[in-house]
Amino acid sequence: MFQLGWFGNLTAPEWAPSPTSPYVTDDATTWMDGRFYIDQARNLERAGFDFLMLEDSLMVPDMYRGTSEMALKHARYAPKLDPVVAASMLAYATEHIGIICTASTTFYNPYQLARQFATLDHLTRGRIGWNMVTSSEDRAAQNFGMERLPEHDLRYEMADEFKRCVEALWMSWDEDAIVADPDTGYYADFTKVHRADFEGRFYSSRGPLNVPRSPQGTPVYCQAGGSPKGRDFAAKHTDLILNIPIGVEGMKEFRNDIRRRAEGFGRNPDDIKVFWVVLPIIGETEAEAKAIEQAWADAKDYNFEINMAHFEATQEIDMSQFDPDKPLPDDVTTNGHQSTLANTKKAWGDKTIREAASESSRITSIPLVGTADQVAERMGEVAEEVGGDGFLIYNQPMSRHYIASITDGLAPALRRRGLIRTGFKHQHLRDNLRDFA
The missing domain is CATH 3.20.20.30 (Luciferase-like domain)
Incomplete structure (x- = not known):
């Protein structure tokens, strides 16, 4: 399954x-x-x-x-x-x-x-x-x-620390911190709600979170x-x-x-x-499914525009600066989705930008x-x-x-x-x- x-x-x-x-x-x-x-x-x-x-x-x-x-x-x-x-x-x-x-x-x-x-x-x-x-x-x-x-790799270092910071906040309430005890008059046990006191290179937070453990x-x-x-x-x-x-x-x-x-x-x-x-x-x-697939392949003008929109959004590359009747230059780089650019280069191969980008964007x-x-x-x-x-x-x-x-x-x-x-x-x-x- x-x-x-x-x-x-x-x-x-x-x-x-x-x-x-x-x-x-x-x-x-x-x-x-x-x-x-x-x-x-x-x-x-x-x-x-x-x-x-x-x-x-x-x-x-x-x-x-x-x-x-x-x-x-x-x-x-x-x-x-x-x-x-x-x-x-x-x-x-x-x-x-x-x-x-x-x-x-x-x-x-x-x-x-x-x-x-x-x-x-x-x-x-x-x-x-x-x-x-x-x-x-x-x-x-x-x-x-x-x-x-x-820079790309630095963003991941920041994300690693960010996750540790939010987890410190999520864990600042013990699971049994809420007692709602009418006899003692305590709703939450203050000894089970803790400061996070997270100090990192990029982020810090005192805590505790003001939302109980989820x-x-x-x-x-x-x-x-x-x-x-x-x-x-x-x-x-x-x-x-x-x-x-x-x-x-x-x-x-x-x-x-x-x-x-x-x-x-x-x-x-x-x-x-x-x-x-x-x-x-x-x-x-x-036959109907294959006809649908072929219809997408035939929509070359649409596919070209969608691929241009995809590149400008995920790679922040203005493809209009390149000759569309030549392949994508090897030295094109991005600070955006690096694996997407690498996969695109591999998939496009020696095709011209116009040829490759006009193929189905599906x-x-x-x-x-x-x-x-x-x-x-x-x-x-x-x-x-x-x-x-x-x-x-x-x-x-x-x-x-x-x-x-x-x-x-x-x-x-x-x-x-x-x-x-x-x-x-x-x-x-x-x-x-x-x-x-």
Whole structure:
């Protein structure tokens, strides 16, 4: 068996017909009231998904040709709602599914983050997770009064200390600190509430936190770093890791590497779940699914613009400075998502920028195209060959049509094969994630 997660973003759903969403709805202008995402979370929970992961970014990209045209034309990376604020609404509308919120260690204050996530863990009765990111955009830094981000590896050093600081705050209340004893008149036992007194190179906090110990103690830790520094951070700190593999062999290499690193940090590698980011394309027939895939491949102008928007947001590289009829220069570097740039260079090879960027922008980590039964069968084979642990389904922008193809098509096909859960055994997200070895 394996587990399912969903990559979500609180931005505009599909607003025009596309191969995977042939219908136009009013969701594109009403999504900001949250009802679209409530419906999404409920459908995912019904389908047996372990969690909904809400990504985030903190800027409006404007690197490509010096304007925000590409980002706003396609509603990629902006506009966007705050996932930490939205999480309590989504949790109140559901009972079991975990809600994982993205929050940046570069821009948050440790006390603020500790207080917000402890609050969310209480409000969700132990279903909250934290997707730990270091951020990758100087434009975001400039929104917080900084000229530019710290260097890539330094951001991970800061994140390591940030996590230790917030944990000191979360642990400042003993589990039995609240006594609510009418005989003694004490609500909380002051001897069981402690100062954190955390002093580090980058952060300090006196404590104690003014929120009691939450149901899980700490939120579930999630991370998606692919660089050597990011892999070390994930292996040392996280409960689950998100990765976009290149084929089954890439999946094996990544999972084995993470498990080896985890053992090096004295951790049980079985406590870390690796979720593969995939994009299943489901059709009522195999021919229909392949036609959908081909339609994305044929949308060359769209694909080119989406890839330009992706580069300006995640790499902060203005691709318009390069000759589009030549390959991407070898000496291009970034202080942003380094593993994404490395994977792009590898995938593009000797193709010109125009050729490579005009190809389908859909995630093709492993081909999952066909009927619900065909895709379910293939996911089972891959999980068996790789050794687990789960799949994170990604499609952007989102639509009710695509969600239904997964929750009402693929998920039942997986369940018929005994590949995914039929119910939730535990209240807490971390316990449900560790259901399957």
